[in-house]
Amino acid sequence: MLNDELRTGFALPGPPGDEPPTGVGRRRVLTWLVAAPALTMAVKLGLDGKPAAADPLGLGEFVDIGDLLYAVNLPTALDLVIEVTPDNRVVAALTRLESGQGITTMMAMLLAEELGARLSDVDITLADADPLEVLMFTGGSNTARVLYEPTRIAASGMRARLVTAAANRWGVPAGRLITKDTKVYAPDGRSATFAELSGDAAKVLTPAIAPKPKPDSECTVIGKPTGRIETPELVRGQAKYTLDLDVPGALPTVVARPPTIGGTVQSVDDSAARALPGVVAVTRLPTGVAVTGRTFHDAFQGRDALTVRWKPGPVAGMSDGDITKKLKAAALPFLVPPVLGKAVDGTFDFAYLSHSPMEVRVAIADVQGGKATVWLPSQAPIDAQNKIAAAVGLLPTAVTVHVPRAGGAFGGRLTHEPGIEAAEVSKKIGRPVKLMWSRVDDMKHGRFRLASHHEVRAVVQGTNVTSFEHRCATPEMEFDHGLGEAATAAGFSLPPTRAALIQAAFQLTQQTPYHFGLVNQLLSEVNVPIPNATWRSVYSGQVAVTNEIMADEIAKAVGQDPLTFRRAKVKADAVRGVLDTVADKGDWGRSMPEGTAQGIALHAEYKSAVAFLVELDCREEQPKATKIVAAVDVGLCINPRGVEAQMQGAAVDALSTIFWAGNHIDDGAVRESSFSDFRYARMRQVPSTTVHINSTSSHIGGVGELGYPAAAAAFANAYARATGKKPRSFPIFHGA
Amino acid sequence: MPEQNLTVNGETVAVDAPDDMPLLWVLRDLLGVTSPKYGCGVGVCGACTSHLDGDAFRPCVQTVGETTGREVTTLEGLAADALHPVQQAWIDEDVAQCGFCQAGQLMTAAALLVRNPNPSDADIDEAMSDNVCRCGTYHRIRSAIKRAARG
Numbered sequence A: 001m002l003n004d005e006l007r008t009g010f011a012l013p014g015p016p017g018d019e020p021p022t023g024v025g026r027r028r029v030l031t032w033l034v035a036a037p038a039l040t041m042a043v044k045l046g047l048d049g050k051p052a053a054a055d056p057l058g059l060g061e062f063v064d065i066g067d068l069l070y071a072v073n074l075p076t077a078l079d080l081v082i083e084v085t086p087d088n089r090v091v092a093a094l095t096r097l098e099s100g101q102g103i104t105t106m107m108a109m110l111l112a113e114e115l116g117a118r119l120s121d122v123d124i125t126l127a128d129a130d131p132l133e134v135l136m137f138t139g140g141s142n143t144a145r146v147l148y149e150p151t152r153i154a155a156s157g158m159r160a161r162l163v164t165a166a167a168n169r170w171g172v173p174a175g176r177l178i179t180k181d182t183k184v185y186a187p188d189g190r191s192a193t194f195a196e197l198s199g200d201a202a203k204v205l206t207p208a209i210a211p212k213p214k215p216d217s218e219c220t221v222i223g224k225p226t227g228r229i230e231t232p233e234l235v236r237g238q239a240k241y242t243l244d245l246d247v248p249g250a251l252p253t254v255v256a257r258p259p260t261i262g263g264t265v266q267s268v269d270d271s272a273a274r275a276l277p278g279v280v281a282v283t284r285l286p287t288g289v290a291v292t293g294r295t296f297h298d299a300f301q302g303r304d305a306l307t308v309r310w311k312p313g314p315v316a317g318m319s320d321g322d323i324t325k326k327l328k329a330a331a332l333p334f335l336v337p338p339v340l341g342k343a344v345d346g347t348f349d350f351a352y353l354s355h356s357p358m359e360v361r362v363a364i365a366d367v368q369g370g371k372a373t374v375w376l377p378s379q380a381p382i383d384a385q386n387k388i389a390a391a392v393g394l395l396p397t398a399v400t401v402h403v404p405r406a407g408g409a410f411g412g413r414l415t416h417e418p419g420i421e422a423a424e425v426s427k428k429i430g431r432p433v434k435l436m437w438s439r440v441d442d443m444k445h446g447r448f449r450l451a452s453h454h455e456v457r458a459v460v461q462g463t464n465v466t467s468f469e470h471r472c473a474t475p476e477m478e479f480d481h482g483l484g485e486a487a488t489a490a491g492f493s494l495p496p497t498r499a500a501l502i503q504a505a506f507q508l509t510q511q512t513p514y515h516f517g518l519v520n521q522l523l524s525e526v527n528v529p530i531p532n533a534t535w536r537s538v539y540s541g542q543v544a545v546t547n548e549i550m551a552d553e554i555a556k557a558v559g560q561d562p563l564t565f566r567r568a569k570v571k572a573d574a575v576r577g578v579l580d581t582v583a584d585k586g587d588w589g590r591s592m593p594e595g596t597a598q599g600i601a602l603h604a605e606y607k608s609a610v611a612f613l614v615e616l617d618c619r620e621e622q623p624k625a626t627k628i629v630a631a632v633d634v635g636l637c638i639n640p641r642g643v644e645a646q647m648q649g650a651a652v653d654a655l656s657t658i659f660w661a662g663n664h665i666d667d668g669a670v671r672e673s674s675f676s677d678f679r680y681a682r683m684r685q686v687p688s689t690t691v692h693i694n695s696t697s698s699h700i701g702g703v704g705e706l707g708y709p710a711a712a713a714a715f716a717n718a719y720a721r722a723t724g725k726k727p728r729s730f731p732i733f734h735g736a
Numbered sequence B: 001m002p003e004q005n006l007t008v009n010g011e012t013v014a015v016d017a018p019d020d021m022p023l024l025w026v027l028r029d030l031l032g033v034t035s036p037k038y039g040c041g042v043g044v045c046g047a048c049t050s051h052l053d054g055d056a057f058r059p060c061v062q063t064v065g066e067t068t069g070r071e072v073t074t075l076e077g078l079a080a081d082a083l084h085p086v087q088q089a090w091i092d093e094d095v096a097q098c099g100f101c102q103a104g105q106l107m108t109a110a111a112l113l114v115r116n117p118n119p120s121d122a123d124i125d126e127a128m129s130d131n132v133c134r135c136g137t138y139h140r141i142r143s144a145i146k147r148a149a150r151g
């Protein structure tokens, strides 16, 4: 039970014009609200220009989705509730999904730092979907950027009240008290726990000390490499994911799904299934036929006993070759004629790519008596609440969405199919259900990073690049998980059409970090109704990767080493800094045997910069990575250990998806079915990976989606240098 | 329905289950033992890895009928009072990201160290390469196994 005597939500950005209750930080937040990312950005995407304050690395024109997320959070009261429990624990609810990025640990660190609490006394829970919150959205590597300042301001206000309460109790000047280990201490050694003070502290209207965050120089928790706070329970097998939750009476449910993507039920004979003793119910859904059993074994047996005739889905008859042909035809022409120099051209293709998090798609739902309670590991729980409500004919306010921890997401939990299906079944059978997609369901009917086709042309004169054009064609991206609504609700005028919005998003996020003369990059979309969702790094996972492969090819065309070329062309010092660090630590240019090579690449986005240097041995049939070195500048690095983990994970994603992991579409169906044929890298393919952290500024940059593009391009570039073959189609070892 | 008798984490249990029911669902749905995870159901991902009479095995492809009278250990039962060395090493190396694969990784690593208390990099690669970690924590898993081996 939480004690609600001490609840602080103060000092958070409120509507402009409010009297700031806690001074300093509040005014600064308001200043941002008035002057910065939001309003100026609102013109183009609803976003135009950008504030100087948001560009501390000097990355120039970079505007990314994190800016939008940051901006749309500002005008709303961030519903951050921090509480002290009677057993002296600090508990805060986080409005983001924890799926492995380490955001709960980061939040705990901020609170421990600012309050003077022991890290082990801080608990972070995941917040339920709350309709008053405009945005709960995990994506775009925005978490630290959105939460850092408000969290520290709120915590400092809380600390000021605890200290004031102790000062009043002991008759000691507040300025002489300190907080440490979740207690307030007086100079004479007297101490009181936060819990003991919380009742009095809640009554403090005007703190006796300024409620402002510590100066960076006094921080001892922020910046210290810190292990994940969940690890101790996790290694004991006690961490609870959705299907581990004990929701009384929730019945295991699986769904028979069509052979083709988006196929539908024509007819079903469920008599054999219903005759099985362990089968409780069979329910027809828009997406298939659900079988509910006593156990998942019963449910699977029931599913396998169904006889279903399926109608083909909307892409039946379409295969990879057809999709590539459509994409090629859609790529827009280049604008700059290559008359004044030499053209360097490259054409690239990427296959569809499943998110395939380790935990399949799951949900628990209990829809009875005009109310729904749903447990769904969601990256966009407010959108989930709305869509589930619509699916079962309730008002969103009658739907509660709990967000359990997720076994990975990577963009694969932005949409809510399992939550909707579970709610539909529960409503029909009048009992709570726990619904699971099988791995095959997840692979064949989940969502995918879009396939893409890229045509790139650089025009060079001497060693100068005078123009750089990139034409990207993809199937239409589904962009329907609440961000647009949140931005509109926050007062942004978004471009009137979806096409204009997507084009603006594409152009604003896809910038080159180099002096490449006249740059233009354009997106065109075709209609291929295969379900998709952004994948770690969004467009950059393909566009920036191909641009970095082109950087190597342009360097070659102008007779320069890839490092020399990049150093000369790069715009921002912070980017040059990470490049120099990997080149130095990774011993760039060392002599290597024939058939082996180094590759280097960089990426700047989310107000952060990263470079990777990798070594590859291509003397056998399959390439083998033998070294991975990264350097990253995320500004103020809250938890270096977490940043290191994200870069290591991004490198494995990159290695996997550049060489082996991808999906085929055969006649409207996904060919792969599990980790046997979706070839994600295994331990033996992954060498040791070192990560170096530069910090040239004290702003907060994004981390989770940063590393992938540079790592992926570094592997492709190493492959090209080792084999002499130009990498053009990904994954390289996809097979026909 | 037949009664199946087996030992799970040191306790003798009797469950009513058909012989062909995969042990994974017996553990999870009938006994409430949830550390073994469903990742594929066909033995290719390692998320469910546990121990059968001390060896690593995959409960998703082992039927309960095959395990009667035998001793099953899941991650919940790995430690006695103090943490097992792999559990401590996993904390020290901060291995987990989303954590979903880690019960299987820990159980595979613990079985490896019984067979081979001092594994080389090649031994580790060999033993661990059938366990997928979609978050890419392989580097830290390798470091943690070495740390646990050093004791």
Ligand code: FES
Pocket: B037, B038, B039, B040, B041, B042, B043, B044, B045, B046, B047, B048, B049, B058, B059, B060, B061
């Ligand atoms: S669930 Fe058992 S190996 Fe994948």
Ligand code: FES
Pocket: A100, A358, A407, A408, B096, B097, B098, B099, B100, B101, B102, B132, B133, B134, B135, B136, B137
């Ligand atoms: S930690 Fe997420 S799958 Fe391994």
